[in-house]
Each structure stands twice: as structure tokens, then as C-alpha cells.
Amino acid sequence: xxxxxxxxxxxxxxxxxxxxxxxxxxxxxxxxxxxxxxxxxxxxxxxxxxxxxxxxxxxxxxxxxxxxxxxxxxxxxxxxxxxxxxxxxxxxxxxxxxxxxxxxxxxxxxxxxxxxxxxxxxxxxxxxxxxxxxxxxxxxxxxxxxxxxxxxxxxxxxxxxxxxxxxxxxxxxxxxxxxxxxxxxxxxxxxxxxxxxxxxxxxxxxxxxxxxxxxxxxxxxxxxxxxxxxxxxxxxxxxxxxxxxxxxxxxxxxxxxxxxxxxxxxxxxxxxxxxxxxxxxxxxxxxxxxxxxxxxxxxxxxxxxxxxxxxxxxxxxxxxxxxxxxxxxxxxxxxxxxxxxxxxxxxxxxxxxxxxxxxxxxxxxxxxxxxxxxxxxxxxxxxxxxxxxxxxxxxxxxxxxxxxxxxxxxxxxxxxxxxxxxxxxxxxxxxxxxxxxxxxxxxxxxxxxxxxxxx
Numbered sequence: 001x002x003x004x005x006x007x008x009x010x011x012x013x014x015x016x017x018x019x020x021x022x023x024x025x026x027x028x029x030x031x032x033x034x035x036x037x038x039x040x041x042x043x044x045x046x047x048x049x050x051x052x053x054x055x056x057x058x059x060x061x062x063x064x065x066x067x068x069x070x071x072x073x074x075x076x077x078x079x080x081x082x083x084x085x086x087x088x089x090x091x092x093x094x095x096x097x098x099x100x101x102x103x104x105x106x107x108x109x110x111x112x113x114x115x116x117x118x119x120x121x122x123x124x125x126x127x128x129x130x131x132x133x134x135x136x137x138x139x140x141x142x143x144x145x146x147x148x149x150x151x152x153x154x155x156x157x158x159x160x161x162x163x164x165x166x167x168x169x170x171x172x173x174x175x176x177x178x179x180x181x182x183x184x185x186x187x188x189x190x191x192x193x194x195x196x197x198x199x200x201x202x203x204x205x206x207x208x209x210x211x212x213x214x215x216x217x218x219x220x221x222x223x224x225x226x227x228x229x230x231x232x233x234x235x236x237x238x239x240x241x242x243x244x245x246x247x248x249x250x251x252x253x254x255x256x257x258x259x260x261x262x263x264x265x266x267x268x269x270x271x272x273x274x275x276x277x278x279x280x281x282x283x284x285x286x287x288x289x290x291x292x293x294x295x296x297x298x299x300x301x302x303x304x305x306x307x308x309x310x311x312x313x314x315x316x317x318x319x320x321x322x323x324x325x326x327x328x329x330x331x332x333x334x335x336x337x338x339x340x341x342x343x344x345x346x347x348x349x350x351x352x353x354x355x356x357x358x359x360x361x362x363x364x365x366x367x368x369x370x371x372x373x374x375x376x377x378x379x380x381x382x383x384x385x386x387x388x389x390x391x392x393x394x395x396x397x398x399x400x401x402x403x404x405x406x407x408x409x410x411x412x413x414x415x416x417x418x419x420x421x422x423x424x425x426x427x428x429x430x431x432x433x434x435x436x437x438x439x440x441x442x443x444x445x446x447x448x449x450x451x452x453x454x455x
Contacts, residue, residue: 022204022206022207022269023272025206025207026206026207026210026272026273026276028207029206029207029208029209029210029211029214029276030210030214030276032211032215033052033210033211033212033213033214033215033218034214034215034218036048036052036211036215036219037052037214037215037216037217037218037219038218038219040052040215040218040219041218041219041220048219049216049219049220051212052211052212052215052216052219053212053216054212055208055209055211055212055215056209056211056212056213056214056215056216057212058209058212059202059205059206059208059209059212059213059277060209060213060278060279062202062205063199063202063277063279063281063282064158064279066195066198066199066202066282067158067160067279067281067282068154068155068158068160068163069155069191069195070192070195070196070199070281070284071160071163071164071167071281071306071309071310072155072163072166072167072170073167073188073191073192073195074167074192074284074302074306074309075163075164075167075168075171075306075307075310076167076168076170076171076174076188077171077185077188077189077192077302078171078302078303078304078305078306078307079167079168079171079172079174079175079303080171080174080175080185081299081302081303082299082300082303083175084299085297085299085300085414087412090412091300091303091304091408091412092303094408094411094412095303095304095307095308095404095405095408098404098407098408099308099311099312099404100349102247102248102251102312102314102400102403102404103312103313103314103317103318103348103349104318104345104348104349105243105247106239106243106247106314106315106318106319106348106396106400107318107319107321107322107344107345107348107349108345109239109242109243109247109319110239110318110319110320110321110322110323111322111323111326111341111344111345113235113238113239113242113323114235114322114323114325114326114327115326117231117234117235118231118326118330119231119232119235119323119326119327119330120232120326120327120328120329120330120331121231121330122231146161146162146165147162147165148162148165148166151166154166160281160310161310164310164311174188196285199282199284199285200285202282203273203277203282203283203285203286206273206276206277207276209276209277210276213276213278213387217387217388221384221385229385232323232324232327232382232385233385233388233389235323236319236320236323236389236392236393237392239319239323240315240319240392240393240395240396241392243314243315243319243396243400244271244395244396244399248260248263248399248400248403249261249263251403251407252403252406252407255407255410255411256406256407256410256411256415257410258406258410258415258417258420258421259420259421262294262420262421262423263294263402263403263406263420265423265424265425266290266293266294266420266423266424266425267290267291267294267399267402267403268290268425269286269289269290269425269426270283270286270287270289270290270398270399270402271395271398271399272395273286273398274287274394274395274397274398274399275391275392275394275395276391277394278387278390278391278394279394280308280309280310280313280394280397280398280401281309281310283309283394283398284305284306284309287305287308287309287398287401287402288301288302288305288306290402290423291304291305291402291405291406293419293423293426294402294406294419294420294423295406295409295415295416295417295418295419295420295423296405296406296409296414296415296416297409297414297416300405300408300409300414301405304401304404304405304408305401305402305405308400308401308404308405309401312397312400312401312404313364313397313400314396314397314400315392315393315394315395315396315397315400316364316390316393316394316397317348317364318348318349319393319396320364320365320389320393321344321347321348321364321365321367321368322344322345322348324365324368324378324382325340325344325365325368325369325372325374327378327381327382328369328374328375328378328379328381328382329372329374331378331381332374332375332377332378334374336372340372343371343372344368344371344372347364347367347368347371348368365379365382366379406420
């Protein structure tokens, strides 16, 4: 290497204050948000409530800003990357099957918890407390809404399901065209890299966003609301905990035959980010990074994670609608039978794509209630408590999105078990710094090769 070229490791670090770990920043944001929310509510500080609302809203809006193009280019590139993997069709089919299996287990746990605890009893809520949502989901809307009427509206209205459809069609077309479409593929890969880089910057704002989101929820609803929904809230958290720390480790140990503790060591950065951001799609770059570090081949990861971020929702589309349906039925004094419980399971397994990876699961809940014939006003009963529930639901979603690629890779003998056994948690800041350093070294190596060529 020439004397004037240094690797990133050789460059003087200079004086710098040691960084606060990202997990500590998140924890600090949670604590500060609770304190500010309590202060704003107890002292009736209206400007603080408005500020918290704006801070949290801007953070969510930044995440949503990247969702539409990120999903499109991630799905397109991921489909084309499957050509680099042997038995691509088998891997895709196995991924879909395990998505369905884990969703079925999750909805079963949700139904069991709901039937054992009767979350709607003793709340003091009545049908008059509910209000029908502005937008509801139905099977007709779900089936006919997959195909867009034009190519612009899905992006402006953030219809993720239609964006996934267009991206899948475009990706398959690129594969069929072959070499002629290589410029399109190169451009798509460049745009995807650009979007992921921008999203990393948004992710680093998560501690600030957490302050606003948590603070506004506390300031607006207070602790009294949690008391009314105590059983329902506990049911959701217990159900998600059972799936994450019970079902998932069991599947890892018995099906994938790997150490479950090691999975959580590697996947923790994505799980914690999902908890505070409440967005599976917003967490997608981190989910993909942790899945790769757990030994899943990059080509398969780039397909499975984007696909899972838009369709794999054990928290939002399985546990939550199962318990919520029982809750609403009890408030409205509607008796549910075996047929209704089977319908809940069917909707959870088949209709989870309607959740689309964004914050909240209102679409999935309205789809479930409409299928069962329950009043839509039941959705209004749950909207107030939704932000508190959405944190653990999204964390469960993302854990499942990382789990399935590990299981499929292990079953297909393509999992790098050495990488899995040595995977550790990492700091969000360190990952981006390492990527920047790697890029810088690559450029310098390229410059060196150019100088070394004899005249």
C-alpha cells in the first residue's frame, strides 16, 4: 500500500467522547418519555403535550417516508437475488410454510389466553364507549386491493400490499429478461443501498422518537387507561412473551437444532429497535443485518427478511386479533363458538399480509371482526391503548421474521453454524461506522490497484 494511503484502522482516532450504547439511549428515551408524559399530564402543560406529539409524529413520519420505496426495491432485489441460491423455489416455499406454522401456533396461544382470562369482563366498558373506525378491512377489499389501479397511488397512499405486488412482478420480469435488464437491476441495488443508508440515520434518532411516542401516550391517556385495560394489556404481553421466549426457543432447539440463547444474543438489536419504533419495515435493515450475522446466507436473507417484514406478523396478526376478538365479543355480549375460533385462526394465517408492516394493526383487527360479524365499534375501544400494545407486538413480529430464515437455513443445511454460534449483539452506531470504514478501505484498495498497474 502506498505511503499516503492508510486503512481505516491506522487512522488516528483523535480525542472523542466515548459513545453511549444504543440500548442505553433507548432505555434513557423510555424513562425520559414516561417522566415528561407524567409531568405534562399531572401539571396540565399543554405545550409539552404538543411538543411530545410532534416529536413522536415526525419520527414515525420519517420511517413512513422510506417505507414505500424501501419495500419496492427490497422485494425486487430480493427476488432477483434468489437466482444465486440453489433450490430457490424450495427455499421460498419453506419460508412461506414456516410463516404459516408459526402464525398458527401464535393464534392458538392467543385464543387460549383469551378464553382463560376473559379480558372483556370487569372493565366497566360498554358498547357506547366504542366508535367505528374510518377505514375497515374486508375480504373483498383485501383480495381486490392486491392489484393497483395505477402505479402512483400505492406509493402516495402507502398501500404496502400493492407495492409488494408490483415489486414481485418487476422482480420476476427482470429475471425473465436476463442480461438486458441488468442496468435496471444495478440501479435498483444502488437505490436500495441509498434508502437503507438514509434509514440507518432515521434509526439513530430512535431514542428521541421514543421520548415523543411514550411521552405523548402517557400525557394523553395516563395510567388510568391501563387500569381499565389491565387484563387485556397483560394478555397481549404474556401472549407475545410466550411466543418469543417459549415457542421460538422450542422451535430453534428441536427443528433447527441450534442454541436458542444464541439466537436472542444475535437478534436483540432488531428486537429492541422494533419495540420502540413500532415498525417492522422501519426495522428491516437491522433485521437483515442480525439475520446475516446469525449465519443465514445473504442471498436468502435479502429475500426472506423483506418478505417477512410485510407478511410475517405473529404479534399484530395472530396474538392480538385473537385476544381482541374475544375482548370485543365480551363487551358486546356476543357468544363465540368453535366455528368463530377457527375463523380467527384462518384470518390470522391467511390475512396477515394486510397488516403490511406499518405501525398499528387496525386493518387486521377490522378484517377479523368483519369476518366474525362483530361490531366495528369494538375497534374504537382499543385504539387508545394501541400504542402501548404495539411495542411488544412489533417486537414479536421482528423476532419471528429473523427466526424463520434461521429455521429454514438449518433445515436446508445452508446455515453457517460457526457464525451462528459466535453471533453477538452489536451497537447500531458501530455497525454503521464499520460499514463506512469498509467502504473507505475498498475505495483505497481500488486506488492502490490503479497505481500499481505498470505503464
